[in-house]
Amino acid sequence: MSSAEKGPVGKVLAALGSLKLTVALLGMSIFLVFAGTLAQVDKGIWTVMEQYFRCFVAWIDFKIFFSRDSHIPGGFPFPGGRLLGAALLVNLLVSHGQRIQLKARGPRMALGFATLAVGLAATWSVITHVFDADSTKAANDPSLRVTYQLMYGGGAGAILFVACWLLFQRKAGIVLLHTGVVILMLSELTTSMLAKEAQMSIFEGQRMNFVEDTRSVELAIVDASDPATDDVYAIPERRLRRTESISVEGLPFVVDTDAGKFMKNAALTPAQPGETNPATQGAGVRWLAKDAPESSGVDTSGGVDLPAIYVKLREKSGPDLGTWLVGIRLTLESGAQIVRAGGKEYKVSLRFAREYKPYSLYLYNFRFERYAGTDTPKDYSSYVKLDDPERGVVRDVRIWMNNPLRYRGDTLYQSSFDRSEQGTVLQVVENRGWMAPYVGCMIVAIGLLGQFQLHLLEFLRKRLSS
């Protein structure tokens, strides 16, 4: 059917599923990756991720394409990663809907769908990692961990290939490998929206049950009057970036924020006499916070941005409590500041966004081994005690490079350490779909191999029959 013979819906579908659109979208994706890479000269990798890839429209500054001495103003909007990804997904699904047809009928179709159901169930099981929920119980040799994961994905892919062969015959491989691509795209979407990444820093002899996300901060207001637990109010960074009065039920004072007073990365200098200092109370009286350049994505030192903000506090029914400087560096160096209001003391601090875990880790020992006679790192290991009162789990675990602990949906990697070598930093990733990329890759591989085999078999059959 020519395009002139199609109705409006047909024309739209033809355009959505066209190969030209595929090429254009892939070209734009390559350009977006190029621009995002250049932007990391000035911006942190996670800022670029949010502004270029995990958004529907990206704003690309002209200056990223020129020397930074040029000071070229302006920029232009461009489809962001999510928009391009969604368009590619629609393009893929529509083109397959138009070009791929079921070839099975009757019992073969029934068998095909039954096999497909089994394959999808196996794929889902592998992705939701029912096979490996707690790596501390896994008997697998750690060195074969990735091999096992690929085998699980490969097994699910093999079942799906049989289903596709029953349903689509000659095009079974094409359908399967594109299914793998769809899984890869959706896994990135779910990861960007649902996965959490944070750090757990523990010193030897310390027990820790919370993680901190060093990419975002929160204003923590803590009533510590109860000797057993702290009563915590945590205002997220997104609220601190706005100009608003934040009144929270249970707190006797209001926090006034000013969007212009939030510093993504702040440098502290001693306040000089005669210099205008916005802070009128607390540690900020002695320090002045100034905007500092954001840690860039090309910085190899692994620097972290240290935000700060000036906030005004005032009692809900009483006096102004003054302007306070709160910042990560102040918190790291001298802890929280004390605010007295409503007859109580509150500990106020800006800290990395925190999340408590239902389990705790106690660090027995951090070990940094070097090759004999050199400073070349050989191995980093954290010897910890995992303690989960809810599940009655108490177990000693070793976490070392490329051999994480997986527990309750979290993966805890050996990430860094304190320079005293008496403390460890674990990267804690909560990503329920971490198996999806493994499965997607194996499905793509099996789809490709299967398609080649089908063509080879067809070629051989024709050759033999001729």
Next chain:
Amino acid sequence: MSLMRFAALTTALLLAAGCGREDEVRHYKAPKDPMWRILGAVAPTPGATWFFKVAAPSDRLDFVKPEVIALFRSLRVEDGQLRWTPPQGWTEEKASPQREATLKFGAQEPRLELAVTRLAGDGGGMLANLNRWRGQLGLEGVGEAGLPKKLDGAATDVYIVDMVGPTRPAAGPRAMGRPQEPPPQAGRPQPTLDDIRSLFSFDQPPGWKENPQPSSGRIFEFMIDDASGSALVTLSALQGGGDLAGNVNRWRTQAGLDPMADADIPKAAAPVSFVGNDAWLVEAIGKDRGIVAIASLNSQFSIFLKMDGAPAAVSAQKTAFMNLAQSFKMKGRNE
């Protein structure tokens, strides 16, 4: 087309799941944060003051406190020297340039370390040292009322310090995995003292003698010894370095002067420029000891140039000290 519907539905559900909650103020009960603890003792003896200190996560020190107190109770002066009897299972390593001894204890590896240091005279004063330790724990300074209590049952005067605070002492203010911390794979060699010294150039005042091997933690040391008395000039750099009020009051206390209220601190410090940075000039001349110091304070890296000695010598050499300060240049800063 059913696959398209499934994909659209999944996407819509994911979008819905990801919206809204990030803006909410969270209110919850949480366990107390892990704390750090310093368990220490100060033992004044004729001509010197001894400091004993162990710092560790608070929970860990709870278990060993009785042993530590037993060690402090064993302190005694014999033949003019302070002696002690380590509890059973403790090991002792002898002097290093910074310490008189290091005592290792505790059943768990790595073992805890209790550092023993000895400073001449009053070691800068009980209150100044107490507040220095409090600062390391992230606690505010205290006045005379907060001075440590004397330990009962010891054969000599021993004052016990037991403090808990939110920040980690001893290894500087930087927490791990945080600001500018190198990743594990960095494995870079640390710069040597010579590397650091080569960054600086200066005009040495006449009559001053440079010590080519300065004490630990110092980059340069100059000795002055003339008719007015002797003094020592040091250049040192520290991560962190504290705030102006803490430094001013430490120097004042060392010089035998009363600490100042925070509001009066600006009166005791004059703004100057030092190695291309804004800095403070602080003068604390007491009856027996004088200190003139220039502090370039930065929360990441602070530089101190300090003259410490007999009050008359410090006063007489102040002009030379200021000339030295003005001549100091640092590569990449003011050179």
